[in-house]
Amino acid sequence: MTLIERNDGFDYDLRMLCSCGLPSPVSAADYVDGAHGSHMPCVHCGESLHYGPAVAALRDPDDPALDDSALNTLAWYHTSTQPDWPSPNFSADFVAGLDERDVLMPSREAFIAEHTSKALHVGTYEAAIENMLRRMNDELDSHAQFYLYRVKLDLDPRKINPGFRDENHEIASDISTLELEKDELDAVRYLNVHEAIGTLSLAIPPQAIRAVQRIHLPVPDLTMPADANDDLFIRGVVDAARRVSDAASELRVTPGERRRMELGILPDPTGAAKRHHELRHSSYEAVRRLERHLEDQYLPHASAVLRRVFTQAAAHWQEDCIDEYVWRYRALAALVEMPAHVRANVGAAAWRQVAAI
Numbered sequence: 001m002t003l004i005e006r007n008d009g010f011d012y013d014l015r016m017l018c019s020c021g022l023p024s025p026v027s028a029a030d031y032v033d034g035a036h037g038s039h040m041p042c043v044h045c046g047e048s049l050h051y052g053p054a055v056a057a058l059r060d061p062d063d064p065a066l067d068d069s070a071l072n073t074l075a076w077y078h079t080s081t082q083p084d085w086p087s088p089n090f091s092a093d094f095v096a097g098l099d100e101r102d103v104l105m106p107s108r109e110a111f112i113a114e115h116t117s118k119a120l121h122v123g124t125y126e127a128a129i130e131n132m133l134r135r136m137n138d139e140l141d142s143h144a145q146f147y148l149y150r151v152k153l154d155l156d157p158r159k160i161n162p163g164f165r166d167e168n169h170e171i172a173s174d175i176s177t178l179e180l181e182k183d184e185l186d187a188v189r190y191l192n193v194h195e196a197i198g199t200l201s202l203a204i205p206p207q208a209i210r211a212v213q214r215i216h217l218p219v220p221d222l223t224m225p226a227d228a229n230d231d232l233f234i235r236g237v238v239d240a241a242r243r244v245s246d247a248a249s250e251l252r253v254t255p256g257e258r259r260r261m262e263l264g265i266l267p268d269p270t271g272a273a274k275r276h277h278e279l280r281h282s283s284y285e286a287v288r289r290l291e292r293h294l295e296d297q298y299l300p301h302a303s304a305v306l307r308r309v310f311t312q313a314a315a316h317w318q319e320d321c322i323d324e325y326v327w328r329y330r331a332l333a334a335l336v337e338m339p340a341h342v343r344a345n346v347g348a349a350a351w352r353q354v355a356a357i
């Protein structure tokens with residue numbers, strides 16, 4: 001099955017919609033910094049435009065996903081912690097995993113229906129990766145095994161909503177298969193405004209998927225080559241953390257007492273609590289320096305928006321072991337910096353036909 005790949009890349013800027021109805025470009029860096037109080041003049045009418053997710057516009061006015069007849073020819077992507085997405089046993093597993101006491105009758109049936117009838121979501125490769133990074137910010141998923149799915153769709157091109165739904169007006173993640181059925185639609189095309197801002201994704205029922213290919217993420221043996229300066233920054237973090245812990249043990253007080261000393265509630269005659277506080281600050285700074293170094297070294301082609309999401313997602317690994325964190329960072333960065341390798345990897349995986357569910 002030959003599918004057409006799209007390459008949006010991760011080094012994107014954004015477009016924001018003015019009340020005059022026309023979009024203006026904004027750089028990803030300005031968007032993240034909230035430059036000028038997140039205001040800029042509209043390039044068309046000159047009015048001041050307050051930018052943010054609420055006015056995010058389609059990034060590419062010629063997005064190939066706007067063409068109903070092209071949807072089945074495109075490679076779609078999805079990331080999930082489920083090893084058998086879209087699982088034919090999802091509903092049964094969900095019900096089996098429910099604790100009788102958690103859900104009281106008679107809301108049980110409605111609860112099950114709500115959670116087992118959610119539409120599935122597919123988007124660009126970049127959107128799938130960004131979605132995974134956002135999910136890694138959730139404690140539950142920060143260390144989870146993720147999978148990348150490459151998806152072949154089987155849609156009736158006459159059963160797609162015209163244009164696209166704006167996620168600002170109707171939350172796409174809430175679309176249910178019952179709603180699709182009611183509207184006699186095979187897919188709802190919608191504009192992403194929270195992740196992969198300005199790209200188009202599809203909400204679909206499981207039957208719309210003909211087949212999937214799958215690989216583990218990060219891709220085994222695919223990692224950004226280590227930089228010679230990594231050790232210097234890693235040592236900075238380790239040394240700073242040791243100084244904090246040495247100072248804490250010298251203090252010989254409980255963490256609660258230390259905090260009260262820092263706040264001036266308890267006396268700090270030798271200034272030891274203040275010194276500890278300063279060392280902790282230097283320790284945070286050392287971590288920030290390592291993070292900036294890693295972003296510059298391993299994400300040279302990522303927009304400021306993506307860098308922010310990436311750094312937050314990877315940070316959950318800092319507490320385990322700083323070397324492991326850096327190794328993990330380089331492996332995840334390969335998904336952003338070497339997308340051709342990743343696409344080739346998943347494109348070579350065996351297809352799994354998705355039976356009617």
Ligand SMILES: [Zn+2]
Nearest residue numbers: 018020042045
């Ligand atoms: Zn305008």
